[in-house]
Amino acid sequence: MAAGTTEERLGITEFTTVGAGINGVLKQRFRDFVVNEIDASGHVVELTQPAISFYHPSDPKPALDFTVPPEIREKASEVLGPAGLSALEDLEESVLSGNLEKVAEFPCSSDKSARTRMHMFIKEHFSALTSSTVGFT
8 A cells, every 4th residue: 555545545444353453564575575684793694605505515425315116117107208217217327326416307298287297206206306397387
């Protein structure tokens, strides 16, 4: 509501609460949601590094148990399709050789329920992975 706008001018004549109620301002711009962190000394904390790394480059990379069990391969072929199974196997090979930065691209349908099945399959059988759909709304 603009400053000075009253409920009556907008047609609001009844309230669900008894009493005068409270006044407030609805947030609508991104800057309305900016939060400044204050340290123990009362100073505004500023970000001095654009990213924080939890691993030092000299630290060994964390182990990732990522194998596609034989009993899952048939189900993977059903849900992901033959090309999806191939992409999953390529991902498995990369991870087992130490490449934890590999991104696997699975061909998917424009059918939302088929994409949901893919995401659920990955979540159920490969919880260390994160899946997302790119290019569909």
